[in-house]
Amino acid sequence: MKMLFPEYNQSYELFSQRNPQSLGEKILNFPLIRILVAVIWVFLPLAAIQWLGARFIPDNFNFKGEDIVEAIISVLSFLAMIGMYRLYTRYIEQRPALEVSARNALGEAVWGMLWGAGIMCAVVGLMYILGTYRVLGFNSPTILWSACSFFWVAAFAEEMILRVIAFKIFEEWGGSTAAIIFSALLFGFLPANDNATLSTVL
Numbered sequence: 001m002k003m004l005f006p007e008y009n010q011s012y013e014l015f016s017q018r019n020p021q022s023l024g025e026k027i028l029n030f031p032l033i034r035i036l037v038a039v040i041w042v043f044l045p046l047a048a049i050q051w052l053g054a055r056f057i058p059d060n061f062n063f064k065g066e067d068i069v070e071a072i073i074s075v076l077s078f079l080a081m082i083g084m085y086r087l088y089t090r091y092i093e094q095r096p097a098l099e100v101s102a103r104n105a106l107g108e109a110v111w112g113m114l115w116g117a118g119i120m121c122a123v124v125g126l127m128y129i130l131g132t133y134r135v136l137g138f139n140s141p142t143i144l145w146s147a148c149s150f151f152w153v154a155a156f157a158e159e160m161i162l163r164v165i166a167f168k169i170f171e172e173w174g175g176s177t178a179a180i181i182f183s184a185l186l187f188g189f190l191p192a193n194d195n196a197t198l199s200t201v202l
Contacts (some may be wrong), residue, residue, distance in 0.1 A: 015172040018092035031173040034092070038165045041088045043082040046157065049073060070149045080134045081160055093097065099164060162187050 016034070027033060034161040053073035082100050089097040127133035162183050171179035 017095040042084045074153045075150045
C-alpha cells in the first residue's frame with residue numbers, strides 16, 4: 001500500500017474519523033446514508049455544471065471552438081467532483097481526503113492510463129485474432145477528442161461512486177471482502193440495460 005499510495009500506509013486511514021454521539025450523527029454514520037450523502041454532495045455541482053454546459057452548447061448548434069468549450073466543461077466537472085469530495089471528507093468524515101491528494105497524482109494517473117491502454121489493446125487484439133473484431137473504416141481524430149472530453153468525466157464519476165465512495169465506506173463497515181463483493185455487484189448492475197441478462201451482469 002505504501003509503494004502505490006505514499007500518502008497513507010493502511011486503508012483504515014481513509015475511514016471516517018467522526019465519533020457519532022447524537023442520534024442524528026449515528027444515522028448520518030450509517031453506511032447507506034453516508035453513501036447517499038456523499039453521492040448527492042459530490043454530484044449536485046457536477047449536474048449543475050453539465051446543465052449549464054448543455055444550455056451553452058445545444059445539440060443542434062455548432063460553432064467554432066465548441067470542442068474547447070466542451071473540454072473546459074469537462075475540466076470544471078472534474079475539479080468540482082474533487083473539490084466537493086474533499087469538503088465531504090472534511091466536514092462529514094472529519095479527515096483529510098488522502099485518496100484524492102494532489103501529491104504524486106500525475107505519476108499515478110500516467111501509470112493508470114498506461115495500464116488501462118495496455119489492457120484494452122490486449123483485449124481488442126485477442127478479439128481481432130479470434131475474428132470477432134474487424135476494422136471497417138476510420139473517422140476523423142476530432143471525433144475521438146469530442147468523445148474523450150465527455151467519457152473521461154463519466155468514467156471518473158463512475159469510479160468516484162464505486163471505488164472512492166461505496167467501496168471505502170463498505171470496507172470500513174464490513175471489511176475488504178464484503179466491499180469487493182458489493183462494489184463488483186454494483187459495477188455489474190449499474191450499466192445494465194434492456195438487453196442485459198443476469199449472466200452478462202454477473
